[in-house]
Amino acid sequence: MSTNNAYYVPHKATWPVVGTAGLVIMLAGFANHLNGSPMGSAWMILGLVVFIIMLTGWFTLQAGESESGMYNTQVGISYRMGMMWFIFSEIMFFGVFFGTLWYTRNLSVPWLGGEGIGQATKELLWPSFDAVWPTNGPANVGGEFEPMGAWGLPFLNTLILLTSGVTCTWAHHGLLAKKRDQLIKGLVATVALGFLFVACQAYEYHEAYSEMGLTLGSGIYGSTFFMLTGFHGFHVCVGAIILSVVLFRSWRGHFKPENHFAFEAAAWYWHFVDVVWLGLFVFVYLM
Amino acid sequence: MSAVVAEHEHDEHHDHGPQKGLLRWVITTNHKDIGTLYLVFSLAMFFIGGAMAMIIRAELFEPGMQFVDPQFFNSMTTMHALVMVFGAVMPAFVGLANWMIPMMIGAPDMALPRMNNMSFWMLVAGVLLLASTLFMEGGAPASGWTLYPPLVLQTGAALPFAIFSVHLLGISSIMGAINIIATIFNMRAPAMTLMKMPLFVWTWLITAFLLIAIMPVFAGAVTMLLTDRFFDTSFFDAAGGGDPVLYQHIFWFFGHPEVYVMILPTFGVASTIIPVFARKPLFGYSSMVYATASIAFLSFIVWAHHMFTVGMPVAGELYFMYATMLIAIPTGVKVFNWTATMWKGSMTFETPMLFSIAFVVLFTIGGFTGLMMSIAPSDFQYHDTYFIVAHFHYTLVPASVFILMAAGYYWLPKWTGNMYNERIGKLHFWLSAVSVNILFFPQHFLGLAGMPRRIPDYAVQFADWNMISSIGGFIFGISQLLFLYIVIDTIKGGTGEKATDEVWEDAHKHGLEWTLPSPPPYHTFTTPPATVPTEHI
Incomplete structure (x- = not known):
């Protein structure tokens, strides 16, 4: 915490335009790739590289400024608000896919099976369709598949993520109590558990594609399953990378008990990812 | 709260002014510079979007195919x-x-100046994408701005670009x-x-909340369009157990609050301008705040x-019908308050006030047609006819756009x-106010008589009526060059007259x-200033 009582207003910022350029090159490249252009993926990778350079540069700048005491309490509040509202936007993003799952399971699939307003649909279009979840639709899109059970790997993954939430909090207590050893150990455990989760998830996907016939193309069940777990897995990756950076900074001796916004933000993000997983475990795997 | 702004500058000390040259506008973190960038960009987009409207009205000037092909x-x-x-209004x-x-709140700058810069450039990137x-094989998206599947999935090479453009615009809006x-x-x-803030600040606070809540929803919806087209998913395909109507639900969960994103700050500017020219405090300040919050809340449950x-x-039809009607109550509170603010005021009619008064009258017309629908x-009679076109243009052009003009003059x-x-300025107002009605009022008649939109x-x-509407459109379009x-x-x-401080x-x-x-x-x-004005309350 700085003794400085001034709100820090930076005067020039070059990273934002670099990041924007990286992102737009990446997306335009991806779009070209989807349209079958051979150079698309190269542009996509170039854009990604620029974007990663931007992230590295920008966060290095911010970490340096923070450590040199340029941010007072009020600046810290702005950052915390920014992170909180960013997580809120993420909640809304996941809400779309949870909502989609709810809508298809409770409304549109039963309608296809002839319930309520779907009577004519069933009789005229797919009279033989039996609307039972999990389904790949009346046209059996993607062929036969086996749905993903809850009590094998997914349950293990639940335990892994919950444990990582505990180790993250344990590390935070270490930071607050100035127990550097506890901070580092806790973060190492959290990051390791995070990547272990991702590895398990990758193995689960491999099983689904190679053994169970369950793919992104397996009708609405496959679509919702992979979209929800896939976006969540991506967020776990991002969270684990953020925590790795926080670990690196802790190892370098950054953060003080009264000033460690980056740690807090990473921890909030991690708990958010954790809670989303609990939702997935209940609504995607269990129910 | 802080006392002074720090002037941290590693290389150049005492650099309080802007960077020299064009680079200033690229790397600026100053809220005034970024505000100017946004305003200039939106004005340019207003004319580009307006040129497209001129093409539409030229084609509809007479029956038959004149200038452009249907696609x-x-x-x-x-x-x-x-x-x-x-590109323009938001x-x-x-x-x-x-x-x-x-x-307005006595702050040295925006809270997160670097991110402020990024949100502007993300907007530019999104609009460029x-x-x-427009120049791609198969043409620009032609499905209507709602991008409904399955129609939108027939778009040519443009589809992934349009989808990623929505992602970028969403990121920009969320950061902003x-x-x-x-x-x-x-x-x-x-x-x-909080309860001394000007209403423009209040309405933007609530609008910002709406934006953070809805832009990710739109991003999710278009992401599903992308995977349906390129990655074999079945979200909007009944054969795979999905439902194209699901897209409409998600889109309008975004889309209804989205239209309030464009109207709530409009209300805020009107509530800021009208008291000044009526030389009275705003009537019912706190009720304005609560009405804004109520409208924002209702916007989520009426899609x-x-x-x-x-x-x-x-049951769904009935629920959404009654919930929608409720919006008329807080909106009515607002229209009443603006009118009551002007009541017995010693009014003068400079250009910003003229646009604001026209807004109150013409927005009310747009509101009433909303109630009808x-x-x-x-x-069932009005749906997808020119009646809806007339309705939402009344709530956007002589409301949001007029208030943006008013804000510009103000x-x-x-x-x-x-x-x-x-x-x-007054010439611009009168030409706009008359021609906008020639442009959009006849569209009510066309819609009631059954003319479908998007043909x-x-x-x-x-x-x-189409010819009259087009004539109004051309006059309105040309009049904006005055602005x-x-x-x-x-x-x-x-x-040549220098403006005073006030x-x-x-x-x-x-x-x-x-x-x-x-x-x-x-x-x-x-x-920060020691005291704040309270006459607006």
């Missing part, structure tokens, strides 16, 4: 909407927010909104309590009134230090921005 016509209706919503209000909110689709919320909650002068004819269960059985003297030409040709019984002229002229010196009589009693010099220095309120 391109549909691209024009789609792109006109997307450019106007995401960025214009973000520009006003950037310029005015720190000055969208504009690039987070910045505005953090600024309002964290950067106010100590004396500026399916956009889809009455899609085949929902009757909220009645589900009636909507604050241009503050921004530039020069007075604009009042005679040309390049029509039956001959619709010929007369462009005034903006450029005022920046260059205007009438510009409008006793304006300093209504808002902190009028206590600053005209134009304000590059950094303002490096120390």
Whole structure:
């Protein structure tokens, strides 16, 4: 915490335009790739590289400024608000896919099976369709598949993520109590558990594609399953990378008990990812 | 709360002013610079989107096919909407927010200046990606701005570009909104309590919340379009157990709050301007705040009134009908308050006030037609006709756009230090106010008579009103060049008369921005003001 009582207003910022350029090159490249252009993926990778350079540069700048005491309490509040509202936007993003799952399971699939307003649909279009979840639709899109059970790997993954939430909090207590050893150990455990989760998830996907016939193309069940777990897995990756950076900074001796916004933000993000997983475990795997 | 702004500069000490040269505009973190960037960009987009509208009205001038082929016509209706919503109206209000909110609440700058810069450039990137689709194989998206599947999935090479453009615009809006919320909650002068904030600040606070809540929803919806087209998913395909109507539900869960994103700051600017020219406090300040919050809340629970004819269960139709009607109550509170503010005021009619009064009257017309369409059985007649086109253009053009014009006239003297030409301003107002009604009022009749929207040709019984509407459109379009002229002229010196600090009589009693010099220095309120004006309350 700085003794400085001034709100820090930076005067020039070059990273934002670099990041924007990286992102737009990446997306335009991806779009070209989807349209079958051979150079698309190269542009996509170039854009990604620029974007990663931007992230590295920008966060290095911010970490340096923070450590040199340029941010007072009020600046810290702005950052915390920014992170909180960013997580809120993420909640809304996941809400779309949870909502989609709810809508298809409770409304549109039963309608296809002839319930309520779907009577004519069933009789005229797919009279033989039996609307039972999990389904790949009346046209059996993607062929036969086996749905993903809850009590094998997914349950293990639940335990892994919950444990990582505990180790993250344990590390935070270490930071607050100035127990550097506890901070580092806790973060190492959290990051390791995070990547272990991702590895398990990758193995689960491999099983689904190679053994169970369950793919992104397996009708609405496959679509919702992979979209929800896939976006969540991506967020776990991002969270684990953020925590790795926080670990690196802790190892370098950054953060003080009264000033460690980056740690807090990473921890909030991690708990958010954790809670989303609990939702997935209940609504995607269990129910 | 802090006392002074730090001037941290590693390489150049005592650099308080802007960077020299064009690079200033690329790397700036100054809220006034970024506000200017947003406003200039949105004005350019207003004319590009307007040119598309001119193409539409030219094609509809007479029955039969005149100038463009139907595919391109549909691209024009789609792109006109997307450019106007995401390129013109929303960025214009973000520009006003950037310029005015720190000055109105006594803050040194926006709370997160670097992110502020990024949100502007993300917007430019998104719009460029969208504009690039005009030159692609298969043409720009032609499905309407709602991008409904399965129609939108037939778009050619443009589809992934349009989808990623939505992602970029969404990121831009979310970053801008987070910045505005953090600024309002964290950067106010100590004396500026929440219930003393100007209504423009209040409405933007609530709008920013809406944006953070809805832009991810739109991003999710278009992501599912992308995977349905390229990655074999079945979200919107009944054969795989999905449902195209699901897209409509998700889209309008975004889309209804989205239209309030464009109207709530409009309300805020109107509530800021009207008291100054009526020389009275705003009538019912706190009820205005609560009404804004109520409208924002209701906007999340009424979305399916956009889809009455899609085949929902009757219970859904009834619920969405009654919930929609509720919106008339807080909106009525607002219209009443504006009218009561003017009641027995010693009014003068400078250009900003003229536009604001026209807004109150014409927005009310747009509101009433909205009420007509909220009645589900009636909507079966109006749905997808020119009646809905007339309705939402009344709530957007003589409401949002008029208020943006009013804001331009109101604050241009503050921004530039020069007075604009009042005679040309009034000419611009009267031409706009008359022609906008010639343009949109006949569309009510066309819609009630059954003319569908989004068609390049029509039956001959619709010929007369279409021709009148097009004539109104051309006059309205040309009249806006006057605004462009005034903006450029005022920046260059205007009438030659220098604007005073308060510009409008006793304006300093209504808002902190009028206590600053005209134009304000590059950094303002490096120390927060000790007292704040309360006349607007």
